[in-house]
Amino acid sequence: VTKTSLTEQLRSGNRLALARILTQVENDTPTGQLALDELFPFTGKAHLVGITGSPGTGKSSLANQLARLLRQKKDQAPIAILAVDPTSPFSGGALLGDRIRMRDLSGDPGIFIRSMASRGALGGLARTTSALVQVLDAAGFDWILIETVGAGQSEVEVARLAHTTVVVEAPGLGDDIQAIKAGILEIADILVVNKADLAGVENTERALRASLEMAHDENNGNKPVWKPILLRTEATRGIGVDAVLDAILAHRKFLESSGDWKTRERSRLQAELDSLIVQSLYRQWQNSPDAHQYQDLLQKVWAHELSPTHAASQVTGEI
Amino acid sequence: VTKTSLTEQLRSGNRLALARILTQVENDTPTGQLALDELFPFTGKAHLVGITGSPGTGKSSLANQLARLLRQKKDQAPIAILAVDPTSPFSGGALLGDRIRMRDLSGDPGIFIRSMASRGALGGLARTTSALVQVLDAAGFDWILIETVGAGQSEVEVARLAHTTVVVEAPGLGDDIQAIKAGILEIADILVVNKADLAGVENTERALRASLEMAHDENNGNKPVWKPILLRTEATRGIGVDAVLDAILAHRKFLESSGDWKTRERSRLQAELDSLIVQSLYRQWQNSPDAHQYQDLLQKVWAHELSPTHAASQVTGEI
Numbered sequence: 001v002t003k004t005s006l007t008e009q010l011r012s013g014n015r016l017a018l019a020r021i022l023t024q025v026e027n028d029t030p031t032g033q034l035a036l037d038e039l040f041p042f043t044g045k046a047h048l049v050g051i052t053g054s055p056g057t058g059k060s061s062l063a064n065q066l067a068r069l070l071r072q073k074k075d076q077a078p079i080a081i082l083a084v085d086p087t088s089p090f091s092g093g094a095l096l097g098d099r100i101r102m103r104d105l106s107g108d109p110g111i112f113i114r115s116m117a118s119r120g121a122l123g124g125l126a127r128t129t130s131a132l133v134q135v136l137d138a139a140g141f142d143w144i145l146i147e148t149v150g151a152g153q154s155e156v157e158v159a160r161l162a163h164t165t166v167v168v169e170a171p172g173l174g175d176d177i178q179a180i181k182a183g184i185l186e187i188a189d190i191l192v193v194n195k196a197d198l199a200g201v202e203n204t205e206r207a208l209r210a211s212l213e214m215a216h217d218e219n220n221g222n223k224p225v226w227k228p229i230l231l232r233t234e235a236t237r238g239i240g241v242d243a244v245l246d247a248i249l250a251h252r253k254f255l256e257s258s259g260d261w262k263t264r265e266r267s268r269l270q271a272e273l274d275s276l277i278v279q280s281l282y283r284q285w286q287n288s289p290d291a292h293q294y295q296d297l298l299q300k301v302w303a304h305e306l307s308p309t310h311a312a313s314q315v316t317g318e319i
Numbered sequence: 320v321t322k323t324s325l326t327e328q329l330r331s332g333n334r335l336a337l338a339r340i341l342t343q344v345e346n347d348t349p350t351g352q353l354a355l356d357e358l359f360p361f362t363g364k365a366h367l368v369g370i371t372g373s374p375g376t377g378k379s380s381l382a383n384q385l386a387r388l389l390r391q392k393k394d395q396a397p398i399a400i401l402a403v404d405p406t407s408p409f410s411g412g413a414l415l416g417d418r419i420r421m422r423d424l425s426g427d428p429g430i431f432i433r434s435m436a437s438r439g440a441l442g443g444l445a446r447t448t449s450a451l452v453q454v455l456d457a458a459g460f461d462w463i464l465i466e467t468v469g470a471g472q473s474e475v476e477v478a479r480l481a482h483t484t485v486v487v488e489a490p491g492l493g494d495d496i497q498a499i500k501a502g503i504l505e506i507a508d509i510l511v512v513n514k515a516d517l518a519g520v521e522n523t524e525r526a527l528r529a530s531l532e533m534a535h536d537e538n539n540g541n542k543p544v545w546k547p548i549l550l551r552t553e554a555t556r557g558i559g560v561d562a563v564l565d566a567i568l569a570h571r572k573f574l575e576s577s578g579d580w581k582t583r584e585r586s587r588l589q590a591e592l593d594s595l596i597v598q599s600l601y602r603q604w605q606n607s608p609d610a611h612q613y614q615d616l617l618q619k620v621w622a623h624e625l626s627p628t629h630a631a632s633q634v635t636g637e638i
Contacts, residue, residue, distance in 0.1 A: 033628065036626065036628070037626040037628055037629065040623060040626035040627070041623050041624070043623065044623055054373075054374065055373065265621075266621050269617075269620050269621060269627060270617060270620075272627045273616075273617060273620055273627045273630055273631055276627050276628055276630075276631035277601075277604070277631045277634060277635055278597055278600070278601055279631070280631050280632055280635040280637045281597070281600040281601060281604050281635055282596075282597055282600060283637070284635065284636075284637055285596070285600050297592075298588075298589060298592060301588050301589075301592055302584075302585050302588060304359060304360050304362065304363055305360075307355070307356040307359035308359070308588060308591045308592045308595050309352065309355070309356055309595055310356065311592055311595075312592055312595035312596045312598070312599050313599055315596060316596055316599040316600055316603065317603075318599045318602070318603055
């Protein structure tokens with residue numbers, strides 16, 4: 001099986017070929033890189049939906065229910081769920097928990113589920129996620145749900161890949177949870193209070209509404225603005241999930257009519273290009289004569305004789 | 320007031336000069352950069368203690384209590400607390416909550432407290448934190464407590480700055496909290512179950528102990544290895560905080576006797592140098608003739624005619 005035919009197999013719907021290419025891409029192998037290049041012309045079609053939130057909010061359940069409902073409402077369109085678990089650097093993969101929780105969906109061949117874990121390279125999580133999403137996109141999935149844990153900076157970056165970002169909260173998750181909300185709210189297109197049967201749901205909703213008003217206070221003037229939608233669900237029982245799907249579809253209409261769909265895709269591609277440019281420059285520098293001074297200058301930095309800034313300028317020949 | 324004299328004022332203990340330089344450094348101004356270069360020879364002395372954990376674990380209280388106790392036990396040594404709040408990109412600073420919670424310490428002039436928020440630049444959080452820590456270090460603080468929220472990848476990077484990392488947990492923070500623990504445990508030198516008066520503390524401790532064994536399973540052979548210490552506290556009442564401080568001091572002894580103190584400092588400086596090299600290379604490329612093709616190639620990427628990888632190689636002249 002040559003590499004070319006593997007991507008052809010993926011394009012014709014072969015799930016084994018898809019799984020193999022995803023593994024190559026996740027491990028950043030030359031085969032994976034080649035596949036990404038070959039598949040690139042076929043990307044840019046899927047609707048990417050980010051589903052993010054703190055631990056314990058039940059976002060996996062919500063993702064599962066959304067996938068199921070999308071299948072029904074969208075003429076059995078093929079759907080992929082990518083569960084991103086950056087918190088497991090040593091397991092070599094996402095934790096068993098997620099896989100088990102998702103198993104109830106795997107009977108449906110139109111829903112493809114993949115877990116991934118980052119091994120902690122700087123900027124690696126968003127980059128790997130983006131690459132895997134491109135493969136799924138080229139494989140013809142109309143909808144890709146990207147599920148992320150937590151609200152750290154790298155999760156925010158992952159969420160920025162998505163066309164639509166659903167932030168999931170739940171009542172009663174600790175007293176400084178407000179701090180978490182503040183950052184994540186900026187990226188929320190749809191805000192879901194899950195586990196709405198729990199005590200304190202009104203308080204959570206009130207706090208979120210207040211924070212939302214704060215986060216989206218500044219208006220850009222003429223440009224049409226999406227006002228985040230706040231909804232309640234009980235995902236495990238399927239309650240309220242229809243409304244979340246309707247909000248996602250409404251957001252898609254907004255993105256298309258406002259031109260944001262195209263803008264987001266373009267920013268994403270530009271960011272990817274910029275990151276690859278930096279990597280290419282570094283590779284070239286490593287093979288240049290300049291790089292030979294590196295060890296000497298590093299020693300001076302270690303001795304606190306030369307500041308890192310000055311050392312960097314010298315070793316790259318900038319001054 | 321010239322720039323030079325501002326850093327001299329900082330070095331002689333002027334808190335206003337310190338606050339001003341921190342602001343310049345946080346905003347990444349040329350003045351801030353100059354100050355960092357001038358202060359670099361005076362860095363490398365402080366013990367950096369990272370205190371990290373999920374929302375609701377009470378790590379702010381623990382940081383406060385530790386600072387108070389360190390002052391008593393270490394002959395009134397000057398102490399800084401840097402509260403890193405990456406979740407607040409739009410507030411332009413950490414949330415009011417943290418500042419209020421910490422106010423009970425601000426009567427002691429030997430404890431300097433600073434909050435910061437990252438505005439979300441890639442890799443920006445760890446870089447800014449590192450720079451602020453260097454300023455505090457040069458200002459003569461023997462102990463710098465770096466408090467971070469959450470357990471995302473960028474918080475892990477911030478924690479890696481520290482000599483000693485204290486990970487704070489609390490009982491009953493949701494069902495998929497295990498996933499969070501997995502990643503953060505790898506970096507824990509000391510593990511604290513705070514709010515030990517709450518129900519479920521035994522379960523939390525048991526789960527942590529099991530995860531710890533998993534995380535630290537692989538031994539490097541000859542090298543002496545630090546075995547993470549697991550402790551219980553009720554930080555708001557000051558219970559168990561002495562033991563945490565003792566563990567921090569024991570960890571410091573270990574770092575010094577094993578040579579890890581030096582190794583960590585050196586890796587940190589090398590990582591900083593590498594990051595500055597990349598920035599310098601990018602600046603130089605932007606002013607090179609190669610960069611002129613950028614817009615054309617970007618258009619082709621946007622049209623899905625050319626993959627980002629190929630575009631990057633072309634625009635940097637790598638192929």
